[in-house]
Amino acid sequence: MSTAHGSAPQGARARARIEVTAAIKDQARRQLAAEGAAKLSLRAVARELGMVSSALYRYFPSRDDLLTALIIDAYNSLGESAEAARDTFADAGPGHRWVAVCEALRGWALAHPHEYALIHGSPVPGYSAPETTIPAAARVGEVFFGILRDAHRGLGLAKPSLPAELRPEAERMAADFAPDLPPETVAAFVAAWAQLYGLVGFEVFGQFQRVVEDRERFFRHAVCRLAHGVGLVYPQTGPAAAGG
Amino acid sequence: MSTAHGSAPQGARARARIEVTAAIKDQARRQLAAEGAAKLSLRAVARELGMVSSALYRYFPSRDDLLTALIIDAYNSLGESAEAARDTFADAGPGHRWVAVCEALRGWALAHPHEYALIHGSPVPGYSAPETTIPAAARVGEVFFGILRDAHRGLGLAKPSLPAELRPEAERMAADFAPDLPPETVAAFVAAWAQLYGLVGFEVFGQFQRVVEDRERFFRHAVCRLAHGVGLVYPQTGPAAAGG
DNA sequence: GTCTATAGGCGGATAGAC
DNA sequence: GTCTATCCGCCTATAGAC
Structure with a gap:
């Protein structure tokens, strides 16, 4: 919007703005952990920051805009850890990579439970995410x-079964999201995706307390089965076993 | 605690107390929908009630006690609809009944999204459910x-696969929750349970918006596959098809 | 059991000086 | 960009009269 000659004072000003913005978001994230998204308050953030x-x-401009920024940051952070896991296992088979990405999502969620709640927990009442989060x-x-x-380009993708009554829906989903994949695969993936978040959510939100103890292994086995469900040929053990 | 001779005045007093208690909880549930559990406020409930x-x-005695009462009511209501579905399909096979109960859970969650969020959504910050909810x-x-x-007593239960590394965990879970079932079944069920709530949660919390359209059919197919995963022999179509 | 009154907080958002 | 001051609202919880 302003000039582009980038003189030093303007650069400094812009840098300061970025830093303060980051400090606000950091403090807001801390408050998210303590009080939850519904009670996120600009006033409390300011107080802690000495502003x-x-x-x-x-x-x-408003509390909701701060919330939106936090949501976008959370999605990006989650997305980055998924991409990092994919790239780390770039040479492994698709099944291997599937499990690695699932484990990365779980790890991120366990490390950032409140941000996880922000994007995959119950909706914040009175707040509706704008399209900029998409x-x-x-x-x-x-x-x-x-x-x-x-996997589809190679030879590692089996077609999941699909009842006739679900075929139109599967074809619509494939057309919308991945026209180059078989409709059976897309439909099975969407279901697996929701189920994956069930597994992660139960663990992050404490529903596995006093139920599952060896959660890491339990999770790995479950996502291996999910991989199988979408048609991926998957290894017997997850990626962690390759390292040890 | 008091006498047990049940004279009329005491009965009337007790009845009035029950009625007012119910009215408070009803109003609180309405507020749950409007503002969310984190912002549930005794004052607002009183205001709406003219108290x-x-x-x-x-x-x-406190806001948290009201919240606890709502949580217990929600679990009981959800449990009742599951039991009702089971009883309605008492004569059907276990696979049929599995699907019917899953559909009842989904139906309840869609009809009571805010109470569903209370029991299976992100935790309410600062609130910890007491053991009386168990x-x-x-x-x-x-x-x-x-x-x-x-299914196990009959002949309709296949043993899911279980990697050796998960066997100790599966045996512990079986000992804790269902000693009369094979550990493979118990472990597979716990995973399926979490996955089921992933499917329900995604739909109730709006993550399927613009993704899945024919949600009822999509759900039925997914829980049929879950049934298969825990070893249940299941019918090709869900119970709804039997009626139509 | 219900009322008034009160203590001691909290919040979002804006106006206008500097 | 930051400040003070302000408007107007909200909350949990208790004391003490009736």
Whole structure:
């Protein structure tokens, strides 16, 4: 919007703005952990930062805009860890990579439970995410579709069964999200995706307390079976076993 | 605690107390829908009821106690609908009943999204459910175990595969929850349970918006596959098809 | 059991000086 | 960009009269 000659003072000003913005978001994330998204308050953030509440409005026009920024950051952070896992196992088979990405998602969720709740927990009452969150939200899905595409191009993808009554729906989903994949695969993947988040959510939100103890192994086995369900040929053991 | 001779005035008083308690909980549930559990407020409930906030403390000693009552009610309501579905299909095979119960859970969750969020959504910050919620929470699980037991006693239960590294965990879970079922079954059921709630949660919390359209059929197919995963022999179509 | 009154907080958001 | 001051609302919880 302003000039592009990038003189030093303007650069410094812009840098300061970025730093303060980051500090606000960091503090907000801490508050997210303590009080939850529903109670995120600009005033409390300002107080902890030694600022006055009205100053924050120069950075975020409203509480909801701050929330939106946190959501986008969370999706991007989750997406990055999925992409990193994919790239780390770039030479492994698609089944291997599937498990690695699932484990990365679980690891991220366990490390950032409150941000996980923000994007995959119950909705924040009175808040509706704007469309600007969509690209960040799509990153994880793209990682999975990439793995399925690789498998499809190679020879590692079996077609899941699909009842006739579900075929129209599967074809619509495939047309919308991955026209280069078989409809059976896309439908099975969407179901597996939701189920994956059931496994992660139960663990992160404490429903496995006093139920599952060896959660890491339990999870690996479950996502291996999910991989099988979408048609991926998968290794007997997960990627962690390859390292030890 | 008091006398047991049940004279009319005492009965009337007790009835009134029950009625007011119910009215408070009803209003609180409405507020749950509008504002979410994190913002549930005794004052707002009192205002809507035409009472004064301090009067509510005669019924619930604190905000958290009211929340606990709502959680127990929700678990019981969910459990009842699961039991009702099981009983409606008492004569059908276990696979049929599995699907019917899953569909009942989904139906309940869609009809009571905010109460569903209360029991299976992200935790309410600063609130920790007391142990008094456990019996109500266990009802749904018992319905599923009952179905699996029937199948096991009959001939309709295949043993899911179980990697050696997971066997100790599976045996511990079986000993804790269903000693009369094979460990393979118990482990597979726990995973299926979490996955089922992933499917329900994604739909209830809106993650399937613009992704899945024919959600009922999609769900039925997914839970049929879950049934298969735990070793149940299941019918090609769900119970709804039997009626139409 | 219900009321008034009160204590001691909290919040979002804006206006206008500097 | 940050400040003070302000508006107007909200909350949990208790004391003490009736």
